[in-house]
Amino acid sequence: MKKLSAFLLSLVMVAGLLAGCGGGDKSATSDSSAPADSAASANKVVKIGVFEPQTGDNGAGGKQEILGMQYANYVQPTVEIGGETYDVQLEIVDNRTSAENGPSAAAELVNRGVSVVLGSYGSGVSMAGGAIFEEAGIPAIGVTCTNPQVTADCSVYYRICFLDPFQGTVLANYAYNELGVTTAYVLGMLGSDYDQGLVYYFTEAFEALGGTVVAESFPEGTANFVSYINNAKSAGAGVIFAPVSINYAQLIVEAADAQGFDGALLGSDTWDSNKVIESAKGKNISAYVTTFYQEGGNPEFDTGIKEWINANADAKTNNGGNDMIAAVTAMGYDAYFTALEALKAAGSTDPKAVLEALPGVSYEGVSGLIEFDDIGDAVRDSAFIKTANTETGAWDFVKVQSVE
Amino acid sequence: MQAILPYVINGISVGGQYALIAIGYTLVYGILRLINFAHGDVFMVAGLVMVYATTALPMYVALPLVLIVTVILGFTIERVAYKPLRTAPRMSVMISAIGVSYLIQNLAFYITGGVPQPVTNPIPWISENVTIFGESTKRVTLVTPVLTIVLVFALVYLINHTKIGMAMRAAAKDFETAQLMGIKINAVISMTFVIGSFLAAVGAMLYFTNYPSVAITSGGMPGLKAFVAAVFGGIGSIPGAVVGAFIIGLCEEIIKGLGYTTFSDAFTFALLIVVLCVKPTGLFGEKVTDKV
Numbered sequence: 001m002k003k004l005s006a007f008l009l010s011l012v013m014v015a016g017l018l019a020g021c022g023g024g025d026k027s028a029t030s031d032s033s034a035p036a037d038s039a040a041s042a043n044k045v046v047k048i049g050v051f052e053p054q055t056g057d058n059g060a061g062g063k064q065e066i067l068g069m070q071y072a073n074y075v076q077p078t079v080e081i082g083g084e085t086y087d088v089q090l091e092i093v094d095n096r097t098s099a100e101n102g103p104s105a106a107a108e109l110v111n112r113g114v115s116v117v118l119g120s121y122g123s124g125v126s127m128a129g130g131a132i133f134e135e136a137g138i139p140a141i142g143v144t145c146t147n148p149q150v151t152a153d154c155s156v157y158y159r160i161c162f163l164d165p166f167q168g169t170v171l172a173n174y175a176y177n178e179l180g181v182t183t184a185y186v187l188g189m190l191g192s193d194y195d196q197g198l199v200y201y202f203t204e205a206f207e208a209l210g211g212t213v214v215a216e217s218f219p220e221g222t223a224n225f226v227s228y229i230n231n232a233k234s235a236g237a238g239v240i241f242a243p244v245s246i247n248y249a250q251l252i253v254e255a256a257d258a259q260g261f262d263g264a265l266l267g268s269d270t271w272d273s274n275k276v277i278e279s280a281k282g283k284n285i286s287a288y289v290t291t292f293y294q295e296g297g298n299p300e301f302d303t304g305i306k307e308w309i310n311a312n313a314d315a316k317t318n319n320g321g322n323d324m325i326a327a328v329t330a331m332g333y334d335a336y337f338t339a340l341e342a343l344k345a346a347g348s349t350d351p352k353a354v355l356e357a358l359p360g361v362s363y364e365g366v367s368g369l370i371e372f373d374d375i376g377d378a379v380r381d382s383a384f385i386k387t388a389n390t391e392t393g394a395w396d397f398v399k400v401q402s403v404e
Numbered sequence: 405m406q407a408i409l410p411y412v413i414n415g416i417s418v419g420g421q422y423a424l425i426a427i428g429y430t431l432v433y434g435i436l437r438l439i440n441f442a443h444g445d446v447f448m449v450a451g452l453v454m455v456y457a458t459t460a461l462p463m464y465v466a467l468p469l470v471l472i473v474t475v476i477l478g479f480t481i482e483r484v485a486y487k488p489l490r491t492a493p494r495m496s497v498m499i500s501a502i503g504v505s506y507l508i509q510n511l512a513f514y515i516t517g518g519v520p521q522p523v524t525n526p527i528p529w530i531s532e533n534v535t536i537f538g539e540s541t542k543r544v545t546l547v548t549p550v551l552t553i554v555l556v557f558a559l560v561y562l563i564n565h566t567k568i569g570m571a572m573r574a575a576a577k578d579f580e581t582a583q584l585m586g587i588k589i590n591a592v593i594s595m596t597f598v599i600g601s602f603l604a605a606v607g608a609m610l611y612f613t614n615y616p617s618v619a620i621t622s623g624g625m626p627g628l629k630a631f632v633a634a635v636f637g638g639i640g641s642i643p644g645a646v647v648g649a650f651i652i653g654l655c656e657e658i659i660k661g662l663g664y665t666t667f668s669d670a671f672t673f674a675l676l677i678v679v680l681c682v683k684p685t686g687l688f689g690e691k692v693t694d695k696v
Contacts, residue, residue: 055518057619063519096518190666216665221625223615224418226541227660230410247520250617258533258614259410260540279522279616284533 046079046086046349048339049093049114051106051129051140052121056097057220057245060275061328062121063318065143066092068332069118070315071305079340082347088340095125097245099193102128110136115349116342116358118335121328123147123164124193130154139342139355143335144269144292144328147197151376158358158376160335160365161269162383164194167290168201170383170401171241171266174288176209179264181238186215187228187252189244198243198268222248225255233261243268250279257283264288272386272395274324281393290383293330294397298366305329324394327367327384334365410539411661412654417545417614419653420552424607425630426637426645427559428600434576434640435596437494441501442481444627445508446601450474450608451523451618452512458525467527471605478601479594487590512620523616531613544613549650551610555603556646563642568595576640625669629656632676638689647687 050069053062069090078085091112095105102120106129109117117133117140120126126145133140134156142150142159146167151157175181184206188195196217203213214235216228229252232240240263242252249271256265265287267276272291280287295302306323309315316323338361343349346357363370371379382402386395425447432440453473457466485504489497530544563569574582575592583589611626612618630645633652637644652672659668679686 055513057520059517059519216663218665219669221619221621223611223617223622223625224414225615226414226545227411227657228665230414230661231663231665233410234407247617247619250522251615254616258540258542258545260533260535275522278524 043078043085043087044349045089046081046343047089047091047112047114048336049091049109049112049117049119049138051093051095051109051117051119051126053097053125054092054094057247058097058122058125058270060246060320061144061270061273061326062094062097062119064273064320064326065119065121065328065332067309067315067319068305068329068334069336071308071329072333072336074308075304076337076340079343081343081349086343086349095120095129097122097125099124099128101125103132105129106132109133110138114138115351116141116339116354118332118339119143120145122194123150123197126150126157127153127193130157133157136351137355138351139358141335141339141342141358143331145194146269147193148377149193149197156355158372160338160367160370160378161292161331162380163377164197164268165201166380166403167268167383168198168203169205169403170290170385171268171288172202172205172209172211173403174290174385174401175239175241175264175266176206176211179239179288181211181263183212183214183235183237184266185232185235185237185240186213187232187240187242187244188215188217189222189248190217190219192220192244194270195243199241202241202243218248223251225252226259228252229255229259229261232263233259238263239266240264241266243270246270246273246275249273249276253279253283253285253287257285261285269327272327274320274322274326277324277388277393277395278320280388280390283390285388285390287388288398289386289388289395290401291327291386292384293325293327293367294384294386295325295395296397297330301330301333301366305333330366334363334367334370337365338363338370408658408661409537410541411657413536413539413541413545415654415657416650417548417653418657419650420548421607421611421614422626422630422633422653423552423646423649424555424603424610425626426633426649427556427642428604429631429634430637430639430642430645431596431600433634435572435579435593436486436497438486438497438501439631440600441498441627442485442504442508443600443604444623444630445505445512446474446478446481446623447604447608447611447627448512448618448620448623449477449508450601450605451612451622452516452521454609454612455521455523455618458523458527463525463527467609470609471602474605474608475598475601478597478604482594482597487593509620509623516618516620518620520617520619520622523612523618526613526616527609530610531616542614544610548610548614551606552646555606556642559599559603560642562599568592572596629672632672635676636679636686638686641686641688644686644688 093105093108095102102125123145140157144161146164186199188199267289271289309323341361341363342358346353382400385398389396428443454470457469485500534543571587571592633649634645637648656668
């Protein structure tokens, strides 16, 4: 009897396993359902890989970035390559935020035979995936990964956003010159390439200006930022610069409010998220962030994507339950069209041809002109600075800041 | 003095939160000799239920609901995963506990999509800011230790002066004999899980009011530290768990205040090793009468 029940139990487990696989297949095909509908015309298909986190600390940001690509795919589902019309199919994988999971997610994309890859949100995981793409010779277009090493150490990685040395300098200049602060408290997560990179560049720039920096790190999974805020207060810091994931940004906003920190919070591009602004709403704090795009920069794009998000319940959930446009969404949109330009220029879906064509691509996106330099980085010399309006719960535009 | 005050206030509050979780570990260990590894995840689920319940329901329905759901979860875990293994070697139960822990985490992963859930409707009053001795903090920071102490006294009263408490003490002392004396052992064990889960739910409400974001791994760190607190105080002893939790909470925050932020977690686990080497029974572990 016992043996029988054990046997039955294992049967159930195997069945569950199979059902799980079945579910996976289904979702994979539903990703491509939009182009499949129009595939009645029997167009050839070109696959664009989407290498983004959908779970973990950066899950919220990754999902918003994917939204931009999905909307772009909805607006422009086909592309002319070498005189033929191809349907564009997005192959989305979840790299789960962390660098350990990056390589397997990247290998998955390689297996699916993508022509070009978009992503990822988060620099650490992009670097981890970059090695795999380089081996396979598949070009990757970084959307918002701002650490210099993403492109510097990888011959196939290009990117359409500004870099951390630039971003760190912009924020340091802004804090020193505009906010008139001489002591800054800098906080990053231990072991995060993105956080520690920005911490380094900010510190360098801020100290060059004549300011003092107190830097500290917190371990992954920290929820209690109260003591860190107290440390900033006792250091006499006028600003707290915390280039951290959205999740930690929310907690830092909360703790700064609770501890009555009266200086300003400075955030990097990760902070430009409706999740952070939701946390800041009604709080007694001031926050400034650098970012890629300001809502209102391209009204046509804004209206279109808002309509699309509101008509699509899943998209709305992934955007955090409202139709505010995150900069990463706009960047995802631009990345998709940059990839299409590269495919057109290559005249082929072969990754090698796309890789050769990519450096010459020039595209006027909603976030500005996109061109690449020798390393593969976008030629950009200005960033948007926004501030959190804690009354209305929206980001207010402050200025466009560039560095000489 | 002024400089150290905010760290002390925060440390006591953190200690209170750990204490509420640590009691759950220590109660279950006292009776079943089992480290209930799923306890930290029960705490996390309580936080998640709070996120969902407070957005959908008015506060006076949502909060009791959090307590009820968490208690039912704790009860169910015991009935489904531990009770069938009562006669099995203790190691099997422990492995079952680890399995439950990962099962809960992955179910939560499925429900939340793996993205941390912000607490959008915090509990009013305790989430407001107050100023104490010129230092600003949330009211929950002050409420936590007081509420913890009150609950611990209530629990000690329950154990020392009620019938079920007497049964629990008897079961802790000698499992088999207690059974022979007519104590319904399953009811007693269920009761310990109910109490443990209830306290974890209260702890979760306070914790996620202070740090309003629930990730599926949110239960991990507080759970582990509460476990260390329980061992430090002498596992099986309720006063030990509470004292241990307050000491760990205070030390952690003061270490952060001294500027060694990177090492605050390392300290806690170093303490665990030292305690196990030097005084394996913990601070209060020897007095058998305290054991429940």
